[in-house]
Each structure stands twice: as C-alpha cells, then as structure tokens.
Amino acid sequence: MEQLKVLFHVSDNELWRKALANIENFLNDVGERGEVEIVANAAAVSAYYSTGEKKELIDEMVRLSQMGVHFTACKNAIKAHNLELSLLPSFVEVVPAGITEIVKKQGEGYAYIKP
Amino acid sequence: MEQLKVLFHVSDNELWRKALANIENFLNDVGERGEVEIVANAAAVSAYYSTGEKKELIDEMVRLSQMGVHFTACKNAIKAHNLELSLLPSFVEVVPAGITEIVKKQGEGYAYIKP
Amino acid sequence: MEQLKVLFHVSDNELWRKALANIENFLNDVGERGEVEIVANAAAVSAYYSTGEKKELIDEMVRLSQMGVHFTACKNAIKAHNLELSLLPSFVEVVPAGITEIVKKQGEGYAYIKP
Secondary structure (H helix, E strand, C coil), X not given: CCCEEEEEEECCHHHHHHHHHHHHHHHHHHHHHEEEEEEECHHHHHHHHCCHHHHHHHHHHHHHHHCCCEEEEEHHHHXXXXXXXXXXXXXXXXXXXXXXXXXXXXXXXXXEECC | CCCEEEEEEECCHHHHHHHHXXXXXXXXXXXXXXXXXXXXXXXXXXXXXXXXXXXXXXXXXXXXXXXXXEEEEEHHHHHHCCCCHHHCCCCEEEECCHHHHHHHHHHCCCEEECC | CCCEEEEEEECCHHHHHHHXXXXXXXXXXXXXXXXXXXXXXXXXXXXHHCCHHHHHHHHHHHHHHHCCCEEEEXXXXXXXXXXXXXXXXXXXXXXXXXXXXXXXXXXXXXXXXXX
C-alpha cells in the first residue's frame, strides 16, 4: 500500500493549531500509511519554546511526535529570533535552512501543505 | 495537448474571493486544458452555507462549477464547525479528510496553490 | 549535482519581506544549485512599484535579481490594480496569468512555497 507523504510548512505562530488539527485528522483517516513532517521557519519556531498556558501546544506536539510525526526547525529562524538552540525540546530536529528542507522533501515526493 | 491540473486549498474564508478570481483568470488563460479542484477545510467550509448578501459568493461558485471546477469540503471541518451535511449545496462533494484529498491530488500530478 | 528549483508565490504585500529573507537564506545554504522564481499576483504586484521609504524592498529585489532570482508579475493583477505595465521595473517579467505560471513550473519540477 502506497505511503502518503506530506510536509506541513508553518511560518506563523497562528498556523500551529490549524496544522496540528490537520495532522490529527489526516492520521485518523489514513493510519500508518501517513508520513508527516513539519518544517517550522520564520516566527513559527518560537512556538517550540512555549511555556505556561501555551504549554498545551507543546503537549500536543509531543503526542504527535510519539505517533511518528517529524518536527523540524529552521536554524536561521532560531538565530534570527534570538532563541537558544540548546533549549529546543529534543523531539525537534534542527535543519540548516527550512526552505532547503521543504524543497528537498517535495523532490522526494512529499505533498506540500500550507495550513 | 497536456492538461494543466491544479488544486486550490482554501482554509480561511478571507481567501475565497482571491481563490475564485485566480480560477477565473486561469480558465480564461488556458481554456479547456485547465482542470481545477478546490478543497475547502477548516473554517472555510462555512462559505458553502452563505446566505443573504454573501450569496453572491455561492453564485460565483455555481458558475465556476458549471464550467467544470470541482468543489469539495472536508467532512471533519463541517462537523467541527457544527454545520449540517444535509444542507450543503449539491455542487459540493464531501471528502472524508481535506488533507488526505490534497495529498492524493498532488500525487496525481495536480499543482498546489494556496491563494 | 542536482539543481534545487523552487517557486515562491507572493499574493500579499505582507509576505514580501518573509519571501526575500527565505530566498536569501536558501541561496546562502545551497549556492549555485539554487534556482528561484517568484510569481507575484493579486495585491502583491503593487510592491514592484514601491517608492520612498519602501524603496529598500526594491533594492533587495534588484540585488537578488542580480544573483539570478527570476521575478515575475501577473498581468491580470497589474490590470486589476490599475497599475501601469510601462512603469514596471525591467528586472520583472510579466506573465499573462500568475496561476498558469505556477502550475507550469510545478509541472517542471519546481517545489512550491507560500512564504
């Protein structure tokens, strides 16, 4: 059975909830055939550092990560927003440039979705 | 002559006018070579239920639908927004999960556009 | 070495800075392997006519253009916003319909990015 590979591009903090809900619905629909990667760049990388009442966003990410969703963050964006690489949660992989990651994944057959 | 297949992803009610104008221009440009599908998910599904002064949006959709544009709506989004499946206009096809539809269409060679 | 081809779709003036920063980072990361085209449609075409304090946006575009980035503008959008074709800067290529250009480029293997 063919895999359904999809990359979500999150460049804006407002898009996170929509993105995570989309992924939840997608995985409920296709089950183990789904392969999901999220590339966060621009201001959206700051959500990985959420604390306090926004912590529930991280909890949802961790849950999806445990279901196999691959979370990445653009290194350029982390630097541009003066965030600490060493404080990034361990379920997130740092990629040198978010755009390069997105281009390569589309080249590997991933569908692109901007939530 | 090759077909030019394109999927428009509308996830926000503000994007509808831009999407419909894009499609109008596209079909004027390429004529019968164009194959267009719209996937509406998230809050954007509510536009299918427009009445009153927003009814002109539906009129434009119906016109494009008669020109062959394929309108779909995400079932998860309809439920999440407490909308009635049975009140959806008949030119709209319900798909179980909007994201799955988008991923499959890209796999079939449809270009992706977020208006 | 494979080329990394990517099309940026800018449909909103707010997206220009993000788009240009993305492209800058991408080219820094991949160097001469990168091939970048920008399609501006809808309201975003007006940025090509920037003057005064917004002139720095044009300066950045020109700089990227000299690095090989290909800037295009949708003719329909230029007309719809009552802009003068003859006043468009010469580094910008006019395309008959922005959507058609985007669909064709994806068909040629360009990745799609909405900044």
